[in-house]
Every structure is written in structure tokens, then in C-alpha cells.
Amino acid sequence: MRMMASGKKQKNGSAGRKAKKARRKKVNDLRLDMQGDEHEEGGGGRSESTESSAGGGVGGERQREHPFVVTEPGEVARAKKNGLDYLFHLYEQCRLFLLQVQSMAKLHGQKSPTKVTNQVFRYASKVGASYINKPKMRHYVHCYALHCLDEDASDALRRAYKARGENVGAWRQACYAPLVDIAARHGFDIDAVFAAHPRLAIWYVPTRLRQLCHQARSAHDAAAAHAGAMPPPMF
Amino acid sequence: MRMMASGKKQKNGSAGRKAKKARRKKVNDLRLDMQGDEHEEGGGGRSESTESSAGGGVGGERQREHPFVVTEPGEVARAKKNGLDYLFHLYEQCRLFLLQVQSMAKLHGQKSPTKVTNQVFRYASKVGASYINKPKMRHYVHCYALHCLDEDASDALRRAYKARGENVGAWRQACYAPLVDIAARHGFDIDAVFAAHPRLAIWYVPTRLRQLCHQARSAHDAAAAHAGAMPPPMF
DNA sequence: AGAAGGACCAGTGGTCCGTA
DNA sequence: AGAAGGACCAGTGGTCCGTA
Numbered sequence: 001m002r003m004m005a006s007g008k009k010q011k012n013g014s015a016g017r018k019a020k021k022a023r024r025k026k027v028n029d030l031r032l033d034m035q036g037d038e039h040e041e042g043g044g045g046r047s048e049s050t051e052s053s054a055g056g057g058v059g060g061e062r063q064r065e066h067p068f069v070v071t072e073p074g075e076v077a078r079a080k081k082n083g084l085d086y087l088f089h090l091y092e093q094c095r096l097f098l099l100q101v102q103s104m105a106k107l108h109g110q111k112s113p114t115k116v117t118n119q120v121f122r123y124a125s126k127v128g129a130s131y132i133n134k135p136k137m138r139h140y141v142h143c144y145a146l147h148c149l150d151e152d153a154s155d156a157l158r159r160a161y162k163a164r165g166e167n168v169g170a171w172r173q174a175c176y177a178p179l180v181d182i183a184a185r186h187g188f189d190i191d192a193v194f195a196a197h198p199r200l201a202i203w204y205v206p207t208r209l210r211q212l213c214h215q216a217r218s219a220h221d222a223a224a225a226h227a228g229a230m231p232p233p234m235f
Numbered sequence: 236m237r238m239m240a241s242g243k244k245q246k247n248g249s250a251g252r253k254a255k256k257a258r259r260k261k262v263n264d265l266r267l268d269m270q271g272d273e274h275e276e277g278g279g280g281r282s283e284s285t286e287s288s289a290g291g292g293v294g295g296e297r298q299r300e301h302p303f304v305v306t307e308p309g310e311v312a313r314a315k316k317n318g319l320d321y322l323f324h325l326y327e328q329c330r331l332f333l334l335q336v337q338s339m340a341k342l343h344g345q346k347s348p349t350k351v352t353n354q355v356f357r358y359a360s361k362v363g364a365s366y367i368n369k370p371k372m373r374h375y376v377h378c379y380a381l382h383c384l385d386e387d388a389s390d391a392l393r394r395a396y397k398a399r400g401e402n403v404g405a406w407r408q409a410c411y412a413p414l415v416d417i418a419a420r421h422g423f424d425i426d427a428v429f430a431a432h433p434r435l436a437i438w439y440v441p442t443r444l445r446q447l448c449h450q451a452r453s454a455h456d457a458a459a460a461h462a463g464a465m466p467p468p469m470f
Numbered sequence: 471a472g473a474a475g476g477a478c479c480a481g482t483g484g485t486c487c488g489t490a
Numbered sequence: 491a492g493a494a495g496g497a498c499c500a501g502t503g504g505t506c507c508g509t510a
Contacts, residue, residue: 064489065494065495067492068494108449109446109450110445117482117483118481118483119481119482134484135485138483138484138485139495167491169492169493207485210346214343217344299509302473303474370475371474373504374473374474374505402472403472439504442504
């Protein structure tokens with residue numbers, strides 16, 4: 001028996017969405033393949049720091065990628081886990097796929113994407129990089145952003161969170177604050193910060209990060225107003 | 236009795252679309268207002284070259300804008316017609332609406348459009364500029380582009396087409412060729428041409444114009460290859 | 471016939487939530 | 491519990507075609 005979830009969310013900082021239809025239609029409910037209960041990939045043991053350790057056995061259901069763990073720079077994740085160097089490597093791969101898509105589009109006189117779009121994710125899947133998917137890449141964009149913008153800070157954060165034994169979710173949350181600080185030094189304009197970095201400019205600014213920068217600016221402006229000297233608004 | 240049209244089109248230079256449902260549902264078929272057969276706006280006679288001469292009477296059905304006619308620069312269109320200065324003025328208005336939307340978005344920490352998007356058209360309607368709509372603006376973008384990029388050529392074309400008594404559709408078609416020539420001087424990169432002009436950069440490159448530039452490049456490359464010296468491909 | 475624009479549709483950005 | 495990602499939805503870009 002499954003409960004019907006209500007499905008609230010905040011679309012892009014504006015008012016909430018209108019009524020949604022009931023979701024999750026449970027496709028693919030009947031298994032036609034020979035999967036029994038559980039199975040694991042047969043081979044094993046690739047272990048470059050930027051190599052996945054996920055499944056990929058011949059035939060059968062596609063395995064999920066192994067979950068990420070907080071690793072130090074250069075550290076190889078242990079069995080059934082992927083490290084953060086590998087995570088960041090996925091962003092580099094997406095960039096290369098974007099470059100491919102752009103080249104093909106221009107060759108054929110079609111409009112060329114400037115960002116990693118659905119089209120790019122579709123291309124990645126088509127050429128076999130099925131371990132790349134949109135929800136995952138969007139989920140960790142800001143972590144990659146910190147890695148791009150301040151690798152030392154990013155590395156330090158990884159070491160600290162690994163030392164404390166924090167899980168990936170906690171590390172991911174912790175990546176926001178240093179980014180807001182960086183944005184603050186650029187007038188809280190996180191779009192400008194992304195746009196100014198060539199490897200970052202191809203990624204959409206995550207909604208949550210944008211919200212946090214906006215909140216920080218409001219707090220900053222309020223504090224300045226309280227201090228007496230009201231600065232002119234940024235826009 | 237109305238025939239069911241088949242509804243073919245070329246999506247963005249790629250393969251044709253998949254099957255479409257039957258279109259046109261004929262909403263708003265019953266009139267609840269007091270319109271009889273025909274009606275015209277009561278007042279009259281505004282006649283600045285960038286002022287519309289379309290309806291806007293109090294209450295009742297919204298009048299369509301008057302059709303465009305080919306006018307010389309500075310020329311005022313006669314009754315029930317709008318001139319080309321007015322057309323180009325609409326593009327300037329859209330730019331101002333975009334600037335408004337951008338300012339509001341940034342104030343609220345939301346993502347800010349870089350182009351004239353649906354959001355901008357919605358804003359234009361909301362603030363009363365209901366004479367601005369997406370199909371119209373997209374239809375004439377390349378005409379506005381020529382006006383921006385080579386006003387002398389644009390003016391000359393207008394005078395020539397007016398002198399010949401051509402209709403707006405013919406003039407509109409004629410705007411493509413000079414633009415392709417301009418693109419040719421920039422490596423056939425029409426996107427770069429648009430992007431380099433501040434008032435043009437906010438408009439999407441029309442599909443048809445992009446196709447024509449692509450075709451021209453192909454023809455150009457083929458001619459060069461035939462001449463013996465094969466140049467390197469642009470991308 | 472020529473033209474303006476309401477309304478449609480395929481595919482997008484964004485992310486929820488059923489799943490492992 | 492923590493996490494990966496299939497699948498969904500609101501709103502987009504693009505323009506057709508019923509309308510005046």
C-alpha cells in the first residue's frame with residue numbers, strides 16, 4: 001500500500017505551482033528479463049580515482065551507480081562507492097559532450113546550445129555515458145562550482161568532512177556557504193560569478209544557490225541600512 | 236464546412252515532427268458581448284510615424300492591429316495601416332519591457348532572461364501593450380535586424396519596395412538576402428552577427444534566416460572546393 | 471489574396487518521490 | 491537513513507492555420 005504524496009514545491013522563487021495531477025505512474029512494473037532477486041557485476045576492481053566503480057554487467061537490468069562518498073583529493077573510493085574526483089570528472093565529461101553537440105549543431109546550421117541542456121544529456125546517453133543523468137548533475141552543480149572557483153577551499157572542505165565522517169549530503173550542504181561568500185565579494189551576483197568562469201558558465205545556476213545569495217544580499221543590505229549609511233540598490 | 240489541414244512543418248532544421256493531434260479547437264465560439272456585425276473605433280487621427288493606427292475602442296471585442304504597409308523612413312501610414320517605423324518601434328518597446336523584466340527578476344533574486352521570452356511578452360500584455368505579441372514579433376525579426384545592422388540598406392529597400400508597390404510580405408522576404416550577405420562577411424555566422432549588436436542580441440535568430448545562411452555557406456564552400464582550393468571547415 | 475495573432479505542440483528546465 | 495535517477499509537470503520556443 002502506497003500513500004499518495006502531495007507534491008509541493010517552489011517553482012523558481014515565484015509563487016507555488018498550481019494543482020498537480022497525481023504523479024508516479026509506475027511504468028515497467030512487470031519484469032520480462034531474467035532477473036531474480038539481486039545481482040552484482042561480475043568483474044571488479046577498476047580503481048582510478050576518476051573511474052566509476054558502478055555496475056555494467058552484460059545484459060540484465062542496468063545497475064544504479066554506486067553512491068558517492070566524501071573523499072580527499074586523489075583518494076580512491078573503496079568498494080561500492082564513488083569518490084568526489086569522479087564526481088567532478090563527470091562535469092568535465094558533460095562539458096566535452098556539450099562541445100560535441102555544439103560542433104554538430106553548427107555544422108548543420110542549427111542553433112547551438114550554450115549550456116548543458118537536455119539535448120546534451122540525451123547525447124551523453126546515446127554515446128554510452130548512461131551513468132550521466134540530469135538529476136544527478138544538477139544536484140551537485142554547486143559542489144563542482146566551488147571546486148572550480150576555489151579549489152583550495154573545496155579540497156579543505158572535503159578533508160574536513162571526510163575527517164568528521166560526514167556523509168555526502170552533509171558535505172554537499174556545506175558547499176553552499178563558501179560560494180555565497182564568493183558571490184558576496186562580487187556584489188552577490190552569482191550569475192556573474194558563474195558566467196566569468198569558462199568551465200562553470202555552461203551550467204545553470206542552481207535555484208537553491210541563487211536563493212541563498214539573494215538572502216545573503218538582503219541580510220547584508222539590511223545590516224548596512226541599520227548601520228546608518230544606506231547604500232544604493234544593486235539594480 | 237472546413238477542411239482538416241495536415242499540419243506539416245520543419246522543426247528547427249531537424250527531422251519533421253511526429254504525428255500531431257487534430258488542431259484548432261475553436262474556443263470562444265459564442266459571443267456574449269454586444270457586438271453585431273462590424274464596428275470601428277470611434278476616435279481617430281493619431282498620426283505619429285511610430286504610433287499605431289489600430290483600434291482600441293471602449294469595451295467590446297479587441298480589434299486586430301491594422302496591417303503593415305511598406306513605408307519610407309519617416310513616412311506616416313495612411314488610414315487603417317501601420318508603417319514600418321512603427322513596426323521597428325515595437326521592437327524597441329520590447330527591449331524596454333525586457334529591461335523591466337530583468338530588473339524585477341534581479342531585485343527578487345530570480346533568474347533574469349537575456350532574450351525576449353514568453354515572460355516578456357506576457358509582461359507587455361499585462362502592462363497594456365496588448366498590440367505586442369509573439370507571432371508578430373518573431374515574424375519580422377529579420378526585418379528589424381536589417382534595420383539595425385545596415386540602416387541605409389534597409390531604408391533603400393523600403394523605398395524600392397514602396398516605389399514598386401510591393402506588399403509587406405514581399406518586402407519581408409526581400410530582407411533576407413542582404414542579411415545573408417552581411418553574415419557571409421562574418422563567416423556565415425549569423426548568431427555572432429546578432430550577438431555583436433546590442434539591440435539585436437536580445438532576439439532569437441529566426442530559423443529561416445539561420446537556414447538561409449547555412450545554405451549560403453554550403454554553396455560558398457562547394458564553389459571554393461570546385462575552384463580547387465578547399466578551405467578548412469569553419470567548425 | 472494578404473496579413474494579424476490565438477492557440478497549439480514538441481521538447482525544456484527543474485526536481486519530486488518511488489525505488490534500491 | 492541516505493542516495494541515485496525515472497518520470498513527471500509547468501511553462502518555453504516556435505509557428506500553424508482558423509480568422510478577419
